[in-house]
Amino acid sequence: MTRSPMVRALRGLRRLPGTALILVVLSTLWTTAAGAARADYPVDYNFFAGIPYELRNPGGSLPGANDWSCRPSAAHPEPVVLVHGTGGGAQTNWGVYAPLLANEGYCVYSLTYGAYDLPWPLSAIGGMRPVQDSSAQLAAFVDRVRAATGATKVDLIAHSQGNLVGNYFVKRLGGSDKVDKFVAIAAPWLGTFGPVIDPARNFARGLGAGPAFEAMLGVTPCAACAQMTGTSDFMKSLNADGVYDPNVTYTNIETRYDELVVPYTVALVPGPKTTNILVQDGCDADYSEHAGIAGSDRAAAFALNALDPDHPRTPPCHFIPPLTG
Structure with a gap:
C-alpha cells in the first residue's frame, strides 16, 4: 500500500x-485540516444539472455528496441533508447544491425517498409514495447521517414536496430535536392548487422514461400529489398545530413566478424564527419559477446565508431564466 x-x-x-x-x-493539525478542507467541484447553475450524473451512474451520488467519512468542521458543525421534490431524487434534484455545499466546506448528504420499487429509471423518480412513508425514510437517513458524522443536529435544505416531507419528520417523527435550520425552497406550506405532478413528468422525460412513467401512473398514482392539495385532510392535519416547529429556524425562499405552488404566498407564511425571502425583491431580472429557483445562483446565495448567517454574502442579481435557473 x-x-x-x-x-x-x-x-x-x-x-x-x-x-x-x-x-x-x-x-x-492534519486531522483538523482534513475535516475543514474545501473541495473544488464544478458547479453548473442549472436545475437539471444532476440528471447527467444519474444517467451515468444510476442510483449513485453527486460530486461532494454522501461522503460518510466527512466530519463537520467548527465553522459548519451541522451536516446538510438535501430533501428533493416531487419526481426528484438524490442526484436529479441537487446538481447545484451538492457540489456547492461541499465546496463551502459542509458535509452534505442526499437521498431518494418515496420511489416505487421498480426497475431504473423509474426507481430514480422519488416523491411518489405518501408523505408519511417518505418522512420515515428521511428520519432513518438523518439518523444515519448523525451517527456517521457525530453531529447532534442536521440542517435541511428542501425543495417543493421535500418541505412537507421534512416538516412531517420534524413535527411528527421526532425531528424537532434533530434539526437546527430548515431552508425551504418553494414550499407548499398551506397546500397548493397547482399541477403538482408536472415536475415528475419533467424528470421522467429527462431520464428517458416518459412513456414508462405515464404507464406507471395508471397503476400506481402519485399518492403525495393528492396530499399536497390545499384542501387535503393531510394538509389540515399537518398544520393543525401551526405550520412551523418552535425549535427549528426556518428560511423560506420563493419566487413570484412559481406555477406549481399556487398562490406563491403559501410558501411565505409568517411565523416565529422564520425569515421569508422573495427572490424578486431587489432583483426584477429574476424570472425563475418552481424548478429554476432550485437552480439559480441567487437563491443559492440566500440558502448559504441561511446556513451561515454570521458570514453573509450579497446575492447576485442578473437575468435568471425560468425552468433552468
Whole structure:
C-alpha cells in the first residue's frame, strides 16, 4: 500500500527522541485540516444539472455528496441533508447544491425517498409514495447521517414536496430535536392548487422514461400529489398545530413566478424564527419559477446565508431564466 508523505514523515519522526509532543501537534493539525478542507467541484447553475450524473451512474451520488467519512468542521458543525421534490431524487434534484455545499466546506448528504420499487429509471423518480412513508425514510437517513458524522443536529435544505416531507419528520417523527435550520425552497406550506405532478413528468422525460412513467401512473398514482392539495385532510392535519416547529429556524425562499405552488404566498407564511425571502425583491431580472429557483445562483446565495448567517454574502442579481435557473 502506498502511504502518503505525511504518514511517512510521522513514522520517521517516531524514531527520533523527544518528538511525542510534535507528533500530537502534527496529527491534530492534519486531522483538523482534513475535516475543514474545501473541495473544488464544478458547479453548473442549472436545475437539471444532476440528471447527467444519474444517467451515468444510476442510483449513485453527486460530486461532494454522501461522503460518510466527512466530519463537520467548527465553522459548519451541522451536516446538510438535501430533501428533493416531487419526481426528484438524490442526484436529479441537487446538481447545484451538492457540489456547492461541499465546496463551502459542509458535509452534505442526499437521498431518494418515496420511489416505487421498480426497475431504473423509474426507481430514480422519488416523491411518489405518501408523505408519511417518505418522512420515515428521511428520519432513518438523518439518523444515519448523525451517527456517521457525530453531529447532534442536521440542517435541511428542501425543495417543493421535500418541505412537507421534512416538516412531517420534524413535527411528527421526532425531528424537532434533530434539526437546527430548515431552508425551504418553494414550499407548499398551506397546500397548493397547482399541477403538482408536472415536475415528475419533467424528470421522467429527462431520464428517458416518459412513456414508462405515464404507464406507471395508471397503476400506481402519485399518492403525495393528492396530499399536497390545499384542501387535503393531510394538509389540515399537518398544520393543525401551526405550520412551523418552535425549535427549528426556518428560511423560506420563493419566487413570484412559481406555477406549481399556487398562490406563491403559501410558501411565505409568517411565523416565529422564520425569515421569508422573495427572490424578486431587489432583483426584477429574476424570472425563475418552481424548478429554476432550485437552480439559480441567487437563491443559492440566500440558502448559504441561511446556513451561515454570521458570514453573509450579497446575492447576485442578473437575468435568471425560468425552468433552468
